[in-house]
Amino acid sequence: MDKQYPSLLLERAVNEFAKLPGIGSKTAMRLVLHLLQQDKTAVEAFGNAIIDLKNNVKYCKVCHNISDTDVCSICSNTKRDSSTVCIVQNIRDVMAIEATQQYQGLYHVLGGIISPMDGIGPKNLEIDSLIERVAQGDIKEVIFALSTTMEGDTTSFYISRRLKDYPVKLSVLARGVSVGDELEYTDEITLGRSILNRMPYVTN
Amino acid sequence: MDKQYPSLLLERAVNEFAKLPGIGSKTAMRLVLHLLQQDKTAVEAFGNAIIDLKNNVKYCKVCHNISDTDVCSICSNTKRDSSTVCIVQNIRDVMAIEATQQYQGLYHVLGGIISPMDGIGPKNLEIDSLIERVAQGDIKEVIFALSTTMEGDTTSFYISRRLKDYPVKLSVLARGVSVGDELEYTDEITLGRSILNRMPYVTN
Numbered sequence: 001m002d003k004q005y006p007s008l009l010l011e012r013a014v015n016e017f018a019k020l021p022g023i024g025s026k027t028a029m030r031l032v033l034h035l036l037q038q039d040k041t042a043v044e045a046f047g048n049a050i051i052d053l054k055n056n057v058k059y060c061k062v063c064h065n066i067s068d069t070d071v072c073s074i075c076s077n078t079k080r081d082s083s084t085v086c087i088v089q090n091i092r093d094v095m096a097i098e099a100t101q102q103y104q105g106l107y108h109v110l111g112g113i114i115s116p117m118d119g120i121g122p123k124n125l126e127i128d129s130l131i132e133r134v135a136q137g138d139i140k141e142v143i144f145a146l147s148t149t150m151e152g153d154t155t156s157f158y159i160s161r162r163l164k165d166y167p168v169k170l171s172v173l174a175r176g177v178s179v180g181d182e183l184e185y186t187d188e189i190t191l192g193r194s195i196l197n198r199m200p201y202v203t204n
Numbered sequence: 205m206d207k208q209y210p211s212l213l214l215e216r217a218v219n220e221f222a223k224l225p226g227i228g229s230k231t232a233m234r235l236v237l238h239l240l241q242q243d244k245t246a247v248e249a250f251g252n253a254i255i256d257l258k259n260n261v262k263y264c265k266v267c268h269n270i271s272d273t274d275v276c277s278i279c280s281n282t283k284r285d286s287s288t289v290c291i292v293q294n295i296r297d298v299m300a301i302e303a304t305q306q307y308q309g310l311y312h313v314l315g316g317i318i319s320p321m322d323g324i325g326p327k328n329l330e331i332d333s334l335i336e337r338v339a340q341g342d343i344k345e346v347i348f349a350l351s352t353t354m355e356g357d358t359t360s361f362y363i364s365r366r367l368k369d370y371p372v373k374l375s376v377l378a379r380g381v382s383v384g385d386e387l388e389y390t391d392e393i394t395l396g397r398s399i400l401n402r403m404p405y406v407t408n
Contacts, residue, residue, distance in 0.1 A: 031227075047252060
């Protein structure tokens with residue numbers, strides 16, 4: 001038997017929440033009832049924040065990162081190294097790399113990775129715009145920072161082929177045992193690669 | 205270091221989601237980016253569903269359940285037994301009991317339980333309105349369906365004292381081993397009570 005909601009308005013709100021990934025109808029109900037207990041201005045702030053974001057958000061013309069301006073704060077920052085471009089799948093990856101404070105170059109957000117199973121081909125991604133950026137000649141190094149999955153590797157490979165006639169250095173994030181990880185719990189493929197790709201031991 | 209959001213609009217939306225119970229900033233980010241990928245009408249439907257609910261929701265004058273009308277569909281259903289009232293903490297409990305299809309009486313939603321630690325006393329709950337309903341004389345049985353916690357028991361006890369001069373039968377949900385549960389995994393208190401409150405064995 002379907003759940004009987006005592007109110008259609010409640011049902012609509014719960015159903016909207018339950019459309020979100022990872023939110024089932026019980027969690028949706030809990031979230032909606034929580035919001036209902038907040039005052040009117042707080043609920044309006046919540047609802048309008050997401051509507052405003054959708055209506056007013058921009059994507060950087062250069063790197064396709066989310067932005068409040070036509071060119072994002074990273075691309076327009078003259079202190080950053082505009083000769084290095086890091087290719088990522090989405091803006092969460094940009095935020096993750098930025099949080100490390102170890103990277104001073106620019107980004108290029110593909111908006112996904114090549115995944116024939118999901119119907120996503122090169123034309124659905126910001127690959128042509130990347131090639132154009134490289135063709136302008138200022139970029140010296142392109143760093144692939146995509147997931148180490150079949151799809152991620154395919155995408156890196158596809159892009160590397162498209163870039164092969166341009167004088168850019170291609171590099172990829174170092175793969176290996178995570179800092180702080182115990183060897184015995186590291187998966188075999190990672191451990192195997194970390195032996196093959198061993199690095200000089202440097203004492204500071 | 206605080207997370208740097210590439211857009212203030214994005215940051216605002218993520219922060220609003222992260223205020224919800226059980227939603228951390230990473231989940232909030234994932235939900236917001238999911239919504240951002242939906243089309244404009246879907247995002248507006250989401251935002252407006254919760255705003256409309258807050259602005260237009262009513263609470264039943266009789267039982268204080270959430271409702272689209274002044275008197276809810278349960279209280280105004282003449283087929284239901286208006287001589288029995290089940291006292292619950294919140295509307296989720298109403299929905300849970302309704303889903304069993306085993307109860308034909310009415311409800312009274314307290315809006316919480318007595319909890320001095322959280323500053324919730326009898327005056328913050330719909331207890332006076334319950335006494336008034338009983339005082340009208342049509343109610344013959346009041347069923348306590350509150351949580352079996354210190355607070356739930358305190359609330360049931362408080363209400364039972366307030367009702368002691370009215371000719372109503374007071375009852376409480378049966379407590380015992382859950383249907384389908386293995387005895388060895390049932391907690392001691394529940395198992396103990398289920399022995400003390402053992403019921404006649406009836407074959408159908």
